[in-house]
Amino acid sequence: MYDYKQELENLGSNAHRALIKVALEAKRICEAAGAVRMDKLMSFAGNGGLSDNWSQMAVVDRLAELGVLRELPAADLVTQHRLFAWVGA
Numbered sequence: 077m078y079d080y081k082q083e084l085e086n087l088g089s090n091a092h093r094a095l096i097k098v099a100l101e102a103k104r105i106c107e108a109a110g111a112v113r114m115d116k117l118m119s120f121a122g123n124g125g126l127s128d129n130w131s132q133m134a135v136v137d138r139l140a141e142l143g144v145l146r147e148l149p150a151a152d153l154v155t156q157h158r159l160f161a162w163v164g165a
Contacts, residue, residue: 078155083134087126094124094135099144106162111148115156136160 101120105112114136121132133155139145140160148159 078130078133080134080137083130084138087131087134087138091126091131091135091138094121094126094132095139097121097124098135099139102139102145102160103162103164106160111159111161113156114158114160117160118156 098117098120102112102117105116114133117136118129118132121135124135126132126135136145140147143163145160146163148161150157150159153159
């Protein structure tokens, strides 16, 4: 089961690269489309060096926690279909 706090503790040096990659891509997509799904952001975290799905989710959740992304309210979505909008730094 996904545990954000645990995954955040487990993120290594690749997390910085993945955070930057995800933030840049989220900004680009949100400027064009208004929102982006978690699974798309997870793929960018994977391209940024994180191979574990939970680590990829933790990077997205960390950006939301920092206020760079905002999760959009939606009912009954599976985790990888959560929607996010760009807020900025």
